[in-house]
Every structure is written in structure tokens, then in C-alpha cells.
Amino acid sequence: MHDDIALTLGRVTRVLEERIRPAIHSVSVPFTVDCHELLGEPIAPAQALGLEYTDYRIGTAWGAAWGTTWFRLRGTVPAAWAGKRVEALVDLGFDTNLTGFQCEGLVYRGNGTTVKAINPRNQWIPVADPAAGEESVEYFIETAANPVLLGHHPFQPTAEGDIRTASPRKLYSTRRMDLAVFEPEVHELSLDLEVLLELQAELPEGPRRMRILQALDNALDVLDLQRISETAPAARAELAEVLAKRAGESAHRISAVGHSHIDSAWLWPVRETIRKVARTASSMVEMLGYDKEFLYGMSSAQQYAWIKEHRPEVYDRVKDAVASGRFLPLGGMWVESDTVMPSGESLVRQFHYGQQFFREEFGVTCAGVWLPDSFGYSPALPQLMKRAGFTWFFTQKISWNQQNTFPHHTFDWEGIDGSRVFTHFPSMDTYNSQLSGSEVARASRQFRESRHATGSIAPVGWGDGGGGTTREMTGKARRLADLEGSATVKWEHPDEFFKRAKAELENPPVWVGELYLELHRATLTSQHRTKQGNRRTEHLLVEAELWCATAAAYSGFEYPHDEIDELWKTVLLHQFHDILPGTSIAWVHREVVAEYARVAQAAEAIIAAAQAALVGRGERPIALNAAPFTRSGVRTGAGTAVAELAPVTETVTATETAAGFVLSNALVTVAISRDGLVTSAIENATGRETIAAGKEANLLQLHQDFPNKWDAWDVDKFYRNQVTDLRELDSISLSTDADGTARVVVERSFSASTVRQELTLAPGSRVLQIEQSTDWHETEKFLKVAFPLDIRAEHTVAETQFGYQKRVTHVNTSWEAAKFETSMHRFVLAEEPGFGAALINDSIYGFDVTRDSTEAGVMTNVRLSLLRAPRFPDPETDQGIQGHRYGLVIGADIASATEAGALLNSPERTLAGAHGFDPLVTVEGTGIVLSSVKLAGDRSGDLVVRVYESLGRRVAGTVNVHRPVERASAITLLEDPIEGPGGTVEHSGGSVAIALTAFEVRTLRFTFKD
């Protein structure tokens, strides 16, 4: 036979696109439309329905950026349509290639109840099935004129990302608002053809593919292009046989779950996400009614809480659907947060508040953590997931790696403490599946565990900006349920998938350590004020809980549960994976900075009230310490009258020399050159030099930083090739503070920016602290500060949640070479046997390390990442005054680096009072760190104490509560009792003996005697 494959494919493609799809709605009549345009913020639907509406003509431009236009559609179903299925069709001016990233709308009936959403690939509204004829129809559509910011020319700087700078130009023109007859057989025919067309493209040239091609030709041979709806059944009959052929017994099994990954803020502000979530949820509960097999999963308690507050009517429908087991709460977190930067306590609260919401609202406890899209995953997570009661973890993002292909799809992921969590990445490589033939084939072809396991997960639906699953996708799923040549597709709760996968994989492969994303490395630095706000507020809230719990136990202070919960939830929302990483529009970050200021102010007020209750009224200066290490003689959680503290007798000597300045105390001696660079930092006891010979530390380095894509997200490796060392000096001066601290002030100017650094050495401290204020006016630059250390470190040791992670300093393999920018929390340590140095910070998350060769040997150059200046999506990213505090710890090990980092982040407080007070909780045991002291979330008045092992080794110790204790128990991170032997805890006078393994996190509950 002659080869007619190309001819058949061309024929099917053209007829499908030009004739069949347009015939799905056969006849239509236009609505009478009027509208009311609102600039600025949206209003409540009930209010909107009562507005004055004015005439609107289809095709007229509408919608300035971020405005809301309410359209009213009125019409009458023609009598001739009686018995037909009638729908409304609305095209707001959509670009069907950009679903979720432009205008969209939510449809209401005249009584204010919602129908469903409309978006680029979902333009229909159900009207009547079957129609009676002559019924009058009225709809209101709340349309949002969200501007396209990531369109056909992505990553262009734009002022449209903030309502304050957006242009008043109208962005969209409607194309149609009609009543129309829906032809079910034509719709089904289009899906039959699409599925077969996509399937054959993935098949080898063999009998199955040839039979499909012939069936496609046969179907079109009987289709009359002038009478499509009448002849569609005959065409479908020609396809029935090839569609009835069943999948092979070894076919890959796809566990599909309807989904819409909705970013809690990104290229839209939080207020728009509130509406996005309501739109998608209303469409999805509607969809559940059309397909009884379909299941829809939605994560993020915050998003449910928004629907509850802002669209209670939609929430009722969601609640019913959850109760029927078809709308699945997923993930058990408050939001899909970043997991690299939030503190340990923050991640615990993500789980705690998330699961608390799902339990209270739906009686559901999520079994797994659902994070398809965050930018890399901390190696502390496996333990935290396990201790919060989760049994599985789902993500996808690592398939975006620039360089290395991750070797597993279903595996055990082992964290820093040795905990393992059963993990799955969909082999389809997407969290926005459309169930296309290529996606389905890819899932099967790429799946790495096929030797032992049978399937993978597919989250199906439009995501990022919302939309969810369409009827075309559910139609495809029906056809792919059991089809020869394809993987099988079944709607399934991810819990069911994980149960089966666990049974199939008796010995799953194991991945140890962080799941580093080889992309989006600059998210550790972009939008510095957002990072700073996160670090500051998460420390303030832990401190507020400590003082409130202490005051409640000692003086009956009323613990402000509601207020603390609300503040935590605000901080948790802003840890969302496009907010804390600094990748949202200007509007989002402007609001976030204001919210952090509000949270900080409220937390300070709570702290002040609790502290006042603890120290009483008086005029004596009392020093209080919230840091988990004794500071200047004040124990953790204590207040001590300053007069009772040992007076400071140590001093700092500061001298000016020809070369510069020398600052020296009992522990260390630091030399600062005339141009403000640190040329020497010696530990006095050993005489050991910290700075590499001939090198200078505290060197600010400015790089050109224009990545190939994703400006706020990415720094590409070549950024290192263009660098300017900032040596030019405006001024330098030396002074000594009243407390003996020596201070060198350095001022510099470069291009349009200025920077002022205060280098200080305090008596009795081995930290050279640097307080930096930068007036930053750069474009596409990356500012680093370098510390070339005379240390031959095999690893860096960087703090993560409840411990640290080690990364090798060499780049032997592509995996290590890809980690050219990595994360830390409050410290990074470089150490060789016998000596180490650490860099600590109060708001920095990114750093890089190079292993440089000098004449003296290999040294370790550690550079902190301070500021960037990307122009997309926020064209003004980080412009203006920016503050950083960091320091060099001269002669450090893991314990002293942990301590120095914690102290820097929990500043001293002194206030006037009558008396000091002892800590409510003390901890004994080398390396055991007190992480949290709070009252239980169940408001029972019980005390919750969390500790962790910080040094990476086994330790025995005690946790002591200094108030009469009735009962002690071990609890989970959700504050649930631990069943079995692990939950029973003996106490003796409020003291509990504990034995911790490396990095173990332990949470205890204490009930007080009344």
C-alpha cells in the first residue's frame, strides 16, 4: 500500500479544528448585555448585583488593569430549542494559550448564587438541559481585568504589576456573549478524534497505529461537513472499535486527580487570589456533578479559609463535596510554602495550622504533603513530615533541573536526622496536566521505577493562575481508562496511589539530603525586605509565645491565643512559594512589607505586655533574654536585674596604624585596612589567622546579573564572569562606644548607589559584626560580600531547620557544580580539623563557596548574597535603602556558630521593672536547643515545649519545667498525643529525662497542677 499517513493526519487536524470544534455549539443568539465598570478594588457580589448597569456592545474595549467589570446578560431561549441542551458562551477577549494569566470571570445568577467560572479554555455556562424553550435567562459575570504579565514576550519589565503604576488603558475586547445549542455528539466526536490523533502520534509504526489511522479516515468519510451534528454519530461508530481495544496488562497506570495549582500570590495580588480560588472551586464543584468518577484535590488551608470568609455560598458547595469524598483537601499545610527559608518553627506551624483547619472544618487529616511547585526542598522536611504524622510527600519541581535528571520518581527521601518519607514525583513532569497523548506517553516512558512499580500520579487541570479541570480533560480520562497503546487513567485519591506504590516497592530507592532545585537559585536573595520581614517576624512570634507562656504560668497573664494565631497565619501566608522567594509583582511585595511591619508591631506589643506582667512595676533595669543561649549572664527565658549581673570588665583595644586599624579584645585581633577591608582576623589563644594570606575579607563585589530567563528567580552561572570589586572609599573612621565596643565606619559610593558599613568588635566577643546600610540603585546587578578564609574546608556547614546540612566544597561532578548558589539560615561554617570560622546573619539566605588555590594551599572563599536588582516581575526590585546585619565568627565550631547565629537574631531587651524572674523552662544537655515554649493550641492551658539536637550527635539531657507539673507527655508537631510507648513520659518534679538522636526534634506537653 502507499503511505497515506501524512494525508490522514492533515485531514483529521483540519476538519477537527475548522469544522468539528466550531460545530459543538450549532446555533446561537446574542444576549442583551449591559455592564458596570469598577476601577480599583472589587466589591461584594450582593452589592454589585444592585448597581446601575449601562448598555454594552459586544466588541467594545473593557477593563483597565486590575479593574472589575460586572456584566449583566439577559436573553430568552428560542422556542425552537425546546428539548436541546442550551449553554451560554462568553468570550471576554481570551487568548486561549494563556489560561490563568489574563482576564477571567465568575458567573452568578440573579439571586447571587454562583454557577461557575469562565476562563480562556472554559467559556461555557450551563443554562438548561433539556431546554423548555422561551425561558428567560439572566446572568451576572464578575470579570477581572487582570493584565497579562507573562505573555508571548515573557520577562519584559512592566509597570502593570501594581495598581498604582498600571496604565488606565482598557485591555480586552469581548468577542461573544451568546445563548447557544450544545451538540453532545459533536463534542464527543471531537474528543474521540483528539484522543486517537494524540495516541497514534506516540505509537510505533505497527498494526495498532495503522488501524487507528484507517478508523480516522473511515470516520471522516461518513461525516457530512454540512450536516455535522446529524452525521457525528455515524462518524463515532467508525471509531468505536479502535476506542474499545483494551490496554495491555502491563500498561503504566496513571492515578489522575483533578487539580488547579493556584499560586496564593504571584502575578496577581492576594486579593485576586481570593477570587481566583472561589472561581476555580465553583467550577470544580459544578464539574463533580457532570462526571461521577471525577475527583478534585485542592491544597492550602488558607485558600479554603478565603472561600469561607469571602464566598460563603461557594464554601457550602465545597463542604458538601468534601463530605461526599470527591473534593479532596490535600497537603495539610497552611499554604504551599517555600521550604528552604522558613524556620523550623514556621514549618511546624504550616503543618499545625493547616491540619487544624482541615480537621475543624471537614473532619479530615491529610495523610501527605502536597508541594508540586516550591523551589527545592529542605533536608529537615522528612523528619518534620514524619513527626507531624504524614506518610507521603508529593512534588514535581525537581524535573525543572537545569543540568541533572533526578534518578527516581517513587523513592524514600532521607533527611538530616535519618527519617525517611515515601515520596513521589509524577513522571509526566507537570502539575498542570491536560491528559494529552504526549503527557500520558511521557509518564509511562520516563517512569524510573517500572521494574517494580506500576504507576504515577497526574494532577489534571489548568493551574498557576487557576482554572482547574475541564470537561475536555474528564472526557479524555474516560477514553484513556483502558485503551490499547496508552497508559491507563483512573481518577484516584493520592492516598490510594501511595498505598499501592508502597506495597509494590518493598525496597524503594533512597535519596539522602536536600532536594536541590538546579534553577531559581536567586530566590534566596530577591526582595530583601520580604526576607528580612520573614526572619524578623518568625523570631518575634516565637519570643512572644515564650514570654506569654511564662507570664501565664507565673502571673495568670491571659495568653492571647487569637492574636498570636492570626499573626502566625499572616507570616505563614507570606512564606508562600512566590512571596518569600521574592518572585511576585511589586504590588504583592509592597503589601507584604507593610504586613510584616504590622505583625512586628503587634508582636512587640504582646511581648511588652507579657514582659511587664513578668517584671512588675518599678524602675530597676531588667535584662531579658529570649535567645536559646545564655547571654551576658541572663539565662534563656529569664529576666535579671542588671545590677545583679557581673559587671563587664573586658575591654577592646582599638589602635590606628599606618596600614589601618587594629581592634583587639581578649579573644581575637582584627586588622582593617585603610580601604575598609579586613586583612587579618586572629584567634588570640592559638594565634591562628582566619583570612587567607594576601586576601581581603568584607570585600563587596558587584556582578552583572542578567539571567537568560526568570529574572527574579534565576542567577545563571556566568554571572561570576563579570565582577567589580568595590574598593573605592568615601570615608573611614574609628570610634569607641560607651560599653567599650570598637567601631570602624566605612562609606563607599559605586555607580548610583552608596553603602555604609559599621564594623564592630565588642568586649568578650569573637564576632566581628557588620551592620550595613545600602542605598541601592542598580539594574540587573548582584551584590556579594566575600570572606576568603584560610581554611581548607571539605564541606560547608549551613544551618537549616532544627540543625544543619553539609555540602562538599568541590565540584567534581555535575551535581555539585550545579550548586553554585546555596541556602542557609542563621550561619554557615567553614571548618578544617582544629579550626573553623562562621558567617552569621539576621536576614540573608543565599551564599556561595569556591575552593580557591593560593600559594599557601587551598582556601575557602565564602560569599554572602546581599542584594539583587532584577526587573521582572517587579521592575523596581530592592531599590532604595536596604539593611543587613552579619558577622564573622573568628574561631568557630558548629556549637558556637549555632549560638552566635541565634543570639544575633534574638536581640537583647532591657526594660524597667520591680524584679527579675527565673525561666519557666530550662534545658540541660550539650547541644540541646530550646526551640519553642508556648501554650497548647487546644487552649487547655497546657504548656508545650519543643527542643532539638543541634550538633548532629546523640545526647541525653533533661527538660525542666519550674512550676508544679501534674502530667507530662510526648506529642507530635500537631500537638497530638503519641500513641504507644513513645508517648509515655515520666517526670520527676517537672523534670523529664530525654535522649535525643542527631537532629531529633522532640515536643513535650506539660499539664500544670492547679
Ligand SMILES: [Zn+2]
Ligand atoms: Zn506555584
